[in-house]
Amino acid sequence: MDETRQRIQLVRLLYVSRAVGPQTTAVTDSILSVAQSANRQRGITGVLCQGQGLYLQVLEGERGVINALYNRITQDRRHQDVQLLLLEEISQRRYADWAMAHVLLADDDPMVQLHHPEFDPYSAPGASVLKMVADLVAKGERIRKTSV
Template sequence: MDEIKQRSVTVRLLYVSRAVGPQTTTVTDSILSGALHGNRKLGITGALCQGQGMYLQVLEGERGVINRLYNRITQDRRHQDVELLVLEEITQRRYADWAMAHVMLSENDPMIQLKHPEFDPYSAPGQTVMAMVHELFAAGNRIRKPSV
């Protein structure tokens, strides 16, 4: 019997959550520091958008690894109302150079004010939210490296 060659399936996952407590630089840097260390080891790439009391995070990697990470995130006490918006198989990573990019959001952000003033990721279609995250990431002036 021929052995079946197993191919690793790569996925992109997007979730939204609400912050438990204030989104301070210390809390955000703690999340990013853990992500940067763990993601490099596990081959995970992605972007974290944070602001206005919410987190939007895109994770890319091997399906089983991403599923396990998402399960841990749903149990993380820094997040509440965690909701999966998109899970899709991909052939190419969008954030291949980033163990975890950080995109800051503010209510004064022109992207939020002008293009998406009524934006609510909990009621918007998942692909619409994904497109917004991609737009915010592409406008690289909102990206910062963690201070840790």
Template sequence: MLVRMLYVSRATGPISRASVDSILAQSRAHNPDLGVTGILCWGGDIFMQVLEGGRGPVNQLYNQIVRDERHKDVVMLHYEEITERRFAGWTMGQVHLEKLNPSILLKYSEKPVLDPYAVSGKVSVALLEELIQTAAIIGRAESTRVALASNQ
């Protein structure tokens, strides 16, 4: 059974490009073996991530994230059983939200900043779907696997 899960968290320390690259590398290396796809959005001290795949692997990854000391204020925003993936093209795509046109963020929230804690999970999923349509997500899965470290 396939599920889609969306969570948000705050970083416990400063988010550097290197730390995000490390998280993405870990995800891209191990998610294919788990059958997990998704995207990671980040901006300021916020991480927002969608994970899609089998219920067991998605739940296991989420539990690892909750225990990861790099995260705090971890909140599951959306969880649903699905018949097909929306983020199947990404072993772990990425969006740096501070580089987006603020009008896209403003379309889905009161202010042109990312604050998934202030909107519903469905609104956050709608934002991510728009990011796919506008090609704002980078890091599509390639036919060859990148051999790096594990997710979280």
């Protein structure tokens, strides 16, 4: 077999969607519980930012696995207005230690209000939204991490 075919191609995918119905703790915990278990089995890592009626999610893993998961998300009735913001090949994972970290996007979060006063992931460049997610994670507030 060709050496390039043997290498696993890692990708990072970022999408945004609007929640269908209220974003309650029970709904979010249910999503995270299922995601974290399945992600461990499939070698997926990432972070879910949730709040203000939005989901922003970064997924990392093997290209085919990530594509299949994104396809399921676009069909999930808990999401509407799903838009792919960024898909890039990567050589290294940014969230390698987390099956799925969770960041709450609160209305009063200074990252949303002050540093990004016109926060709208639907109109912002994908790279800018990815940086905002990285900044939120680096800030470390309102984050729950579950390791791989």
